[in-house]
Amino acid sequence: MDAVLIAKERTSLSEDAFYEIVVWQVPSPVPGSGHGFKYRLALVVRGECILRYDNERGKGDHRHIGEREEPFEFTTLEALLTAFERDMERMLA
Template identity: 70%
Template sequence: MNAILLVKERTVLSDEAFYEIVIWQVPDPVPGSAHPFKYRLALIVKDQCVLRYDNERGKGDHRHVGAVEEPITFTSLDDLLVAFERDRERIYP
């Protein structure tokens, strides 16, 4: 099985901000993750990434809030999207 693109969307919040969600289903977990998804969820404000959830190869599931990077626990895509939305609304209401 090849990777399957499940979601690719960009939502414009204002003239200065948007967020983008990209989720792939992959045949094997990305090294560092234990699930069959590769994802990137990002909030961009004034051309700067201020929030990003991703599972970069070798790092596993984590988020970036400004310059701080911290691990997250992946339980489901729904939970991931809810967590991202909660952080997004807190950072850019």
């Protein structure tokens, strides 16, 4: 099975802010992750990515909040999207 794109969207929040969600279903887990998804979710404000969730090869599931990087425990795709949305709301408040 090849990788299958299951979500790709870029949504404008204002003139200088947007978020982007890209999720692939992959035939085998990305090294460092234990699930069948490859993803990146990003919040960009004034040209700077201030929030990003991704599972980079070898690093596994993690998130970037500003300059800080920390592990993220992936449970389900729905929980990932909920966590991203919650963090976005906090950062934009």
